[in-house]
Amino acid sequence: MALRDTSLPEPSGPARCGTAPPLDPTDRGRLLAGAHHDPHALLGAHVVPEGVVFRALRPFARAVSVVVDGERRALASEGEGLFSGVLPLAGIPSYTLLVSYEDGEQEVEDPYRFLPSLGDLDLHLIREGRHEQLWKALGAEPMTHQGVTGTRFTVWAPNAQGVRVATDFTYWDGTAFPMRSLGAAGVWELFLPGVAEGTRYKFEIHSRHGHRFLKADPMARHAEVPPDTASVVHSSQYEWGDEEWMAHRGDVPVHVAPFSVYEVHLPSWRPGLTYRELAEVLxxxxxxxxxxxxxxMPVAHHPFSGSWGYQVTGFYAPMARLGTPDxxxxLVDALHRAGLGVIMDWVPAHFPKDDWALARFDGEPLYEPGDDRRAEHPDWGTYEFDFGRVEVRNFLVANAVYWCEEFHIDGLRVDAVASMLYLDYSRDSGQWTPNVFGGREDLDAVAFLREMNATVYRRAPGVVTIAEESTAWDGVTRPTDSGGLGFGLKWNMGWMHDSLGYMEHEPVHRKYHHHEMTFSMVYAYSENYVLPISHDEVVHGKQALVSKMPxxxxxxxxxxxxxxxxxxxHPGKQLLFMGQEFAQGAEWSEPDGPDWWLLDPAYGAEPDHRGVRDLVRDLNSAYRAAPALWQRDTDPGGFRWVAGDAAEDNVFAFLRYAADGTPLLAVSNFSPVVRHDYRIWVPEDGPVWEETLNTDAAKYGGGDVTNPGPLKPEDDGIRITLPPLATVWLTPYPC
Structure with missing residues (x-):
């Protein structure tokens, strides 16, 4: 707390207040124990028949005086840090407190003279679970209240007997600052004058079972660097420079726009760099x-770096290891100004059991279900959220909005959606209870996901939500008003699994697995898909992408x-995890990050890795220049097989069409032999073709088997030389 020394003159004689009526013993006991629901009724200034009674709770103070109109009057000690007195006044005056400690004297505002700093509308919306900007009502909010600057502390803890604010300047003892309950909403509030940005704090909860414990703020916007666990008061001072990006990011719907994603784990992309340093290079x-x-990968605050961000304790705070929220x-601003959208992994499926965080927050199951069978996430040793509780749903829906509105995030990739959708996910018989219809679907989770998607799309135009959903749940990317979950895109886990399975086979055996590469087109238009080669595919013994290959x-x-x-x-947007763009051979290591030395000739690196990186650059360039590859990703008319059954040859060929009908022909030869004069069917009335991209080009590290001249259709086909283990793209030859 920002306190100031005072040099008020000592009174010329004894100047003491009159004796205050004693507190009710029960009220006194509850107040001192931190279990009172309304400390403002006991502390501060109140009119009594004798005048105005002043009562302050200042543990460790030697003396406390009340200062009115510059005149100082001493309060009498009631013991255990309580001081009180009565002045013969007709009404409550403007006053301050003068508190004497062993090391000096400080003049402070009395927190208990202030009216509630949270309005009735906020409380109504919180109780209804419909506060879409919840972070502006709960947490620590620096503000000016009744003409005084300080910080408002609010927390949802409906089962608590009492809540107090514990801070670094009180040495984590909350005795001096009990909060008041604001009624049926379950919210506790206290305005602390003089508390400024940077103050570390926690909430001291007194449970109805008589236990006391410290909890980090669920709504904290900043947190200490682990292993320290306190929340930090934060008020953003950042001035954005991405106005043009924000104004136009929704001009073209993502489904008909180029969308090529580079997945990054920020702490390990360039280990040791801060957010601002990353903004200079990423x-x-x-x-x-x-x-x-x-x-x-998840940016929200998480204490265990080995979780890669997927065990979140601070859902409203960016991880502090790399810097402040501003x-x-x-970093986001720098990416936008470079013309890059920013998608953030978001983790609403579960949270860790750390005793200082969300778990049993007010001494009872609160954010998690009360049924232990439902609360425990069987895969990760964590708790699941109680999606049936409106306040918990509100906490998560508002969190999704928060990242989009406050941090200008352009997309949320929602982690582990399947684990939310099914009551029996990773559970055996007897470990789950069917829904009211006797099914295995979690109807509360479905309602939450629909509400989250509908709210985000309404409040943040241009944002896209993406589901990591690995089952055949119908309508993941169907709009909510048509019965779907309302996501914009879905990771195509089936394509990823099947195509990698095909590639891992020796070419001589691939003909027996040909369908694994073609089956994706059976369901390619059932959802709006992203093709993900993510971090999950290059860890835990799965090997890096290049190392999967025979x-x-x-x-x-x-x-x-x-x-x-x-x-x-292939139809669908694409995502590639860092390190795979230059064919790193080792699995991703969270402590070490990508093997950047493979690109540096000074370390003896060979040009083959740089060649793969150059290919990725050219793939993206050619992709963005070819509307056929992205304009009709969700339209079956934008795709046509040319050779889908050439299993003996390990060849796949298909046409993609732009909205105006302009085609692109893609041919892949997954055998290690050159196929000369290979006939590919194309429409007889189609264009003359030219090769615009060949993954076997010498500049990429290939054998440079190419098709240098135009290719004219003859007898419903073209004759092409297929390089070994290569993909060739052909586009209409300009006349």
């Missing part, structure tokens, strides 16, 4: 490679390049 690197978006805004090093790289060419041409 936008330039991603922009140079031609991606349209960056997807950030520093994170600086053959010697040359063949592995060739397979890698051919696969990327196939992926970029």
């Amino acid at each position: 936008p330039a690197y991603v922009n140079d490679l031609g991606f349209t978006h960056v997807e950030l 520093d994170f805004k600086f 053959g010697d090093w040359w063949q592995q790289r060739a397979n890698h390049r051919a696969y990327l060419g196939f992926m970029w041409a």
